[in-house]
Amino acid sequence: MTLEEKLQILADSAKYDASCSSSGSKRTGQMGCAAVSGICHSFASDGRCISLLKILLTNICIFDCKYCLNRKSNNIKRAIFTPEEICEITLNFYRRNYIEGLFLSSGIVKSADYTMNLLIETIYSLRNKYHFSGYIHAKAIPGASPYLVKKLGSLVDRMSANVELATENGLKLLAPNKNSQSVQKIMAYVKENKTKNFVPAGQSTQMIIGASKESDLDILTKSSYLYDNYQLKRVFYSAYIAVNQDKLLPNLKIPPLVRENRLYQADWLLRFYNFKVADILSWQKPNFNLLLDPKCEYALNHLELFPKEINTCSYNDLLKIPGIGVTSAKRIYASRKMFALSFKDLPKMGVVLKRAQYFITCQGKYFQDRSFYRRDYLEHNLVLLENAKETRKVEQLSLF
Amino acid sequence: MKKVNNVYLYDGSFLNLLSLIKVLLKENIIPQNIKIQGYEENLFSSNINLEIEDDEKIIPNIIHNLGSRIFNGIYYIYLSNNDDKELLIYYFLLYSIKYKDKVFVLRKIEEVNKGLKVIKYVGNENHKMKGFLRFKELKNNVLYAEFAPTNNVLPLLVNHFKKRLKNERWLIYDQKRNIWAYYDLKEVYFWDGLDINIKIDNISDDEEKMVHLWQTFYDTIGIKERKNDRCRQNFMPKKYWKYITEVENI
Numbered sequence: 310m311t312l313e314e315k316l317q318i319l320a321d322s323a324k325y326d327a328s329c330s331s332s333g334s335k336r337t338g339q340m341g342c343a344a345v346s347g348i349c350h351s352f353a354s355d356g357r358c359i360s361l362l363k364i365l366l367t368n369i370c371i372f373d374c375k376y377c378l379n380r381k382s383n384n385i386k387r388a389i390f391t392p393e394e395i396c397e398i399t400l401n402f403y404r405r406n407y408i409e410g411l412f413l414s415s416g417i418v419k420s421a422d423y424t425m426n427l428l429i430e431t432i433y434s435l436r437n438k439y440h441f442s443g444y445i446h447a448k449a450i451p452g453a454s455p456y457l458v459k460k461l462g463s464l465v466d467r468m469s470a471n472v473e474l475a476t477e478n479g480l481k482l483l484a485p486n487k488n489s490q491s492v493q494k495i496m497a498y499v500k501e502n503k504t505k506n507f508v509p510a511g512q513s514t515q516m517i518i519g520a521s522k523e524s525d526l527d528i529l530t531k532s533s534y535l536y537d538n539y540q541l542k543r544v545f546y547s548a549y550i551a552v553n554q555d556k557l558l559p560n561l562k563i564p565p566l567v568r569e570n571r572l573y574q575a576d577w578l579l580r581f582y583n584f585k586v587a588d589i590l591s592w593q594k595p596n597f598n599l600l601l602d603p604k605c606e607y608a609l610n611h612l613e614l615f616p617k618e619i620n621t622c623s624y625n626d627l628l629k630i631p632g633i634g635v636t637s638a639k640r641i642y643a644s645r646k647m648f649a650l651s652f653k654d655l656p657k658m659g660v661v662l663k664r665a666q667y668f669i670t671c672q673g674k675y676f677q678d679r680s681f682y683r684r685d686y687l688e689h690n691l692v693l694l695e696n697a698k699e700t701r702k703v704e705q706l707s708l709f
Numbered sequence: 710m711k712k713v714n715n716v717y718l719y720d721g722s723f724l725n726l727l728s729l730i731k732v733l734l735k736e737n738i739i740p741q742n743i744k745i746q747g748y749e750e751n752l753f754s755s756n757i758n759l760e761i762e763d764d765e766k767i768i769p770n771i772i773h774n775l776g777s778r779i780f781n782g783i784y785y786i787y788l789s790n791n792d793d794k795e796l797l798i799y800y801f802l803l804y805s806i807k808y809k810d811k812v813f814v815l816r817k818i819e820e821v822n823k824g825l826k827v828i829k830y831v832g833n834e835n836h837k838m839k840g841f842l843r844f845k846e847l848k849n850n851v852l853y854a855e856f857a858p859t860n861n862v863l864p865l866l867v868n869h870f871k872k873r874l875k876n877e878r879w880l881i882y883d884q885k886r887n888i889w890a891y892y893d894l895k896e897v898y899f900w901d902g903l904d905i906n907i908k909i910d911n912i913s914d915d916e917e918k919m920v921h922l923w924q925t926f927y928d929t930i931g932i933k934e935r936k937n938d939r940c941r942q943n944f945m946p947k948k949y950w951k952y953i954t955e956v957e958n959i
């Protein structure tokens with residue numbers, strides 16, 4: 310098998326992992342450096358950022374997770390890279406500025422420890438034989454011995470283990486060889502040992518969206534639990550793509566991308582906007598409205614808290630207003646100390662006025678007659694606005 | 710401050726521009742515009758060449774009085790492709806004197822807001838180029854890249870590659886402005902107008918294989934069920950594709 314064929318197979322099997330970020334590390338050395346803010350080197354045909362050489366070490370696997378292309382029961386071409394091959398490609402791509410570094414994951418060959426050793430051997434060689442100091446994100450294999458987790462963690466910038474499904478029931482059904490304990494054991498280990506020499510860019514994880522019956526509430530509750538307990542940098546959400554036919558799996562023609570997007574938006578609200586899961590989802594309404602982003606939905610459900618006065622409300626309140634992001638909230642907060650702000654100043658601060666205008670006053674004034682401040686009217690306008698801007702979403706929505 | 714209908718001329722260099730602005734500010738003049746010498750006079754204004762003594766201390770003075778953040782800001786504007794960049798720098802300095810670093814939140818003032826947007830635009834393009842620049846390996850092991858950025862980001866970009874490729878010799882060519890930057894493992898040197906011919910047979914033997922592997926990776930990594938051209942183009946504007954190996958032939 311040629312190197313090119315291997316690369317084709319092992320990139321193809323790795324592509325479903327959503328994580329590609331290269332941020333959060335300041336490593337420097339002889340060959341390369343990691344930029345704190347992360348750098349995108351290209352964008353794939355699906356519009357996702359390419360920052361790292363994202364590959365599996367091998368797609369051979371002893372497990373049989375239902376949703377996975379590499380599961381044991383699939384009759385597909387299998388390949389395995391040698392450590393030298395991975396080093397050669399990584400270094401040559403890096404020098405030419407194709408990539409920021411390596412994302413190395415793997416199917417489980419023989420055992421968790423055996424696979425971990427292969428990963429370690431490869432990355433050890435990159436770091437110590439070739440003095441590579443670019444970014445490396447490695448997957449830790451659940452179930453591997455702690456001393457191997459420690460060894461791998463001391464070589465990489467980021468280490469992660471994928472949760473995959475938000476509930477134990479989901480895992481039992483679709484990934485019978487896995488359990489959430491082994492993943493969380495790795496997370497706990499990383500959290501306790503994180504230093505500037507051990508997983509300096511922190512850990513992340515991923516959940517698959519739409520392969521099992523979990524609601525958005527299940528998923529977001531899990532994320533929130535992980536952020537709080539393991540100091541995760543990111544949770545990634547990956548719309549399920551029907552790679553396998555199985556009676557246990559939904560037969561999706563099109564991946565649930567709108568739902569995935571809503572989860573990312575909500576995840577953002579948890580991390581940067583001081584929202585709690587209970588602010589945006591409930592047992593009565595466990596799934597997001599596909600027609601509206603979670604922040605608009607929140608505001609519509611809490612009209613009694615709005616409109617907020619731009620010139621006097623707290624920073625935390627600014628963050629709660631649809632159409633105002635963290636950057637624009639900061640700008641407003643700094644500017645209004647010098648001048649009173651009016652509607653026409655807000656676009657200069659980066660505010661999306663078309664959305665924000667419904668939920669704010671400027672120097673006491675609402676942008677239109679107050680009698681329009683009613684849920685039905687606002688909802689109608691916001692839904693139109695949201696869906697005019699993304700025709701792609703509308704196409705998908707019409708399928709539901 | 711008095712507004713005059715004059716266009717003031719400078720020689721195109723950053724230092725000369727700053728010296729000129731310093732004189733204008735001292736004499737309380739708000740110019741109609743500031744342009745490079747050779748600018749054609751129009752009906753509504755007259756061109757003025759002020760006598761300025763080049764003051765070598767001007768940059769240290771600005772950094773000392775206003776701080777490096779403001780200095781970097783105006784340097785970014787200077788590197789931009791904005792038609793009125795000189796005037797934007799003038800206003801940025803004018804308001805910086807009064808507001809110091811607070812000028813960065815002075816978006817309510819239109820001229821400052823424009824300047825801030827330009828600073829962000831140049832910074833963004835510089836950041837994008839850190840990712841989009843593509844090197845080829847030449848036979849003598851030098852890494853060579855060509856690009857044509859909208860703003861003149863090469864002077865900023867070299868700082869990044871000095872760290873990233875510090876043990877490699879490299880050469881970057883801005884095709885639009887005909888400027889070269891060469892790094893010899895210690896320093897970066899700039900030339901403009903130079904005629905260097907990189908011939909095809911100077912490219913190393915490995916190059917084709919690596920480009921091929923990269924193309925394979927690129928074509929594989931996109932998920933076809935998620936295909937989204939518009940999103941790709943938003944992040945990676947078409948104007949850069951000519952220089953980006955994996956998409957130049959799409």
Ligand code: SF4
Pocket residue numbers: 370371372373374377378379380381415416417
């Ligand atoms: S362990 Fe990983 S590679 Fe193996 S089948 Fe499960 S998800 Fe796929």
